[in-house]
Amino acid sequence: MGVHRRRIIWWLVVLVGLLLLARATAAPLPGVGFLQRLVYEAMAPLQRGTAVAAGWIADASGAFTAYRELQQENEALQTQIRELLAENSVMTEYRLENLRLRQMLGFKEAAKGNYDLLAAKVVARSPSAWNLSLVLDRGKADGVSPDQAVITAEGLVGRTGTVGENTAEVRLLTDPEVAVAAMVQVSRVPGVVQGRQDGSGRLEMIHLPHDAPVRPQQTVVSSGWGGVFPPGLRIGYIIEVVPEPNGLMEKAIIQPFADLNRLEEVFVVRR
Amino acid sequence: MRLLGLVVLLVLGLGLETTVSLYLPAVPDLLLVAVALEALFYGPRQGAVIGLLYGLIEDIYLGRYIGLNALVKTLVGYGIGWGENRIYRDNLLVPVLVLVTATLAANLLWLLVALLVGWSLPPAGVIWRQVLWQAGLNSVAALVVYPAAWRAAGRP
Known part of the structure; x- marks a missing residue:
């Protein structure tokens, strides 16, 4: 039998032996515990050292990750703040509109009997710097006609000028022609x-x-x-x-x- | 001197493997890296012997199914060593490809042997994820130590 063949047989025996050993040690064997403890003890100092070093690295990388996360969170919060500010602005607008409408309603109730009031929304202003006229969203269709007084709860505003079917011009009191x-x-x-x-x-x-x-x-x-x-x-x-x-x-x-x-x-x- | 180097490599490999893995998404098989490079530079017999010894120590460390890793690493060591004279080692892609192949082969063998010895396996998806991660980590580790292994083997 040649050396090469003997070597192959030897290796085959080793491999089969390992396979049987693995099968036999599916549950820990009594003698193995001792060997295991030996390996554990031999590895322990290195493992402790490595664990500490790895912990430092993990902490450092964790700090970097945390910084990046904080940056992302900061950006997200900034965006959220901008959105909330915009939303807040809209809400403030609604609140103020609500207040104005309540005031107008109160005024309308108080003026009931004296005047026939028609609520209208200002939809445009004159492009002039002096703001001498406005455009309302009410017109002939709503009973508006030229030369009617226009007021707010605070006081007189002006009078209607040109009146369209659904719009009306208001000449303000500040207009010298009024x-x-x-x-x-x-x-x-x-x-x-x-x-x-x-x-x-x-x-x-x-x-x-x-x-x-x-x-x-x-x-x-x-x-x-x-x-x-x-x-x-x-x-x-x-x-x-x-x-x-x-x-x-x-x-x-x-x-x-x-x-x-x-x-x-x-x-x-x-x- | 060489024996001392192998022991240090074993202790370092096992030590790092068992601690660094706490911070990584998968467990790198640094002993497999050592076995593969040993086989690549010194041939099948050396690869098989180092595979047997490293695998056995690893098995003892794990405490159960002793022989499982030894068997796998012996076969992988032998297989890679068999290509010793057929591979041009002066290319940095070599350790990467060798370790990807070695990791896939080792895990395949491990799964086969594990089934034979009655190990209950995790789901295939988990295995694949672990194997792919390990192949990547092992390749990176091989790239890092390859120049040193090259010099230690006395290559020009």
Whole structure:
């Protein structure tokens, strides 16, 4: 028998022996425990050292991963904040709209009997820097016609101009061409209120006798003369009384009650 | 000196394998890497002997089915050693391909022998995932130690 063949047989015996041994040791054998403990003891120092080193590496990589996760989380939170801010802005808008509508509703209830009010939404403004006119989402179809008073719960806004089927133009009080027959509420001194041409957003009550009892802080309301504006609509309050150039008359500078630069919902007074 | 190197390799391999695996998605078989490279540089007989010894120590460490890993590593060591004169070792792809092949072969053999000795196996999907991960990890480990193994084998 050659060396090569003997070697093959030897290896075959070894392999079969290993197979049988593996089968026999499916359950731990008594003698094996001792050998196992020996290997364990031999490996223990290295394993402890390696475990510590591997732990450091894992911690370091964990810190890196944590940093990356924090970065991602931060980005996600930033996005969420932006979304929430946008949402919050919409909610604030709804809340304010709700407040305005409640106020308008209250005013409408209070004015019931005196005026026939039609609620309208401002859908456009004049492109002019002075904001002299608005466009409402109501028109002839809703009973709106030219020269009707337009008000808010705070006070008079202006009057309707051109009226379409479903839209209506509103000429604001600040437009010098819009004149309102008015009077000082307390003293009943009559006058004409019109827009100032200085772009201040204020009004002036002209042609007041120089000795008329007109004082700052007094309220000015519509008098109802002229037919366009019903009587008793609040217009504004006097902030200053100044003499006119001829010296015989004086005029009152008026701050309108309604904020004419921030109108979103208004009422059209149909009668 | 060479014997000392083999012992150190055994202790290091088993030590790293049993601890580093705590932090890795799969258990690398560093002893298989050592057996494969030994066989690649020193031939089938050396590969089979080192496979037998390393496998046996590994089996004793595990405490059950003693001979299972020894049998597998012996056969793999012999098989790779058989290609000793047929492989151009001066290419870095060689350790990668050798270890992928060795890992697949070792696991296939292990599964066959495990079935023979009555080991209850995990689901096939789990086995495949583990085997593929192990092949990757073993290849990386082989790439790292290949230059040192090259020098130790006295190659130019």
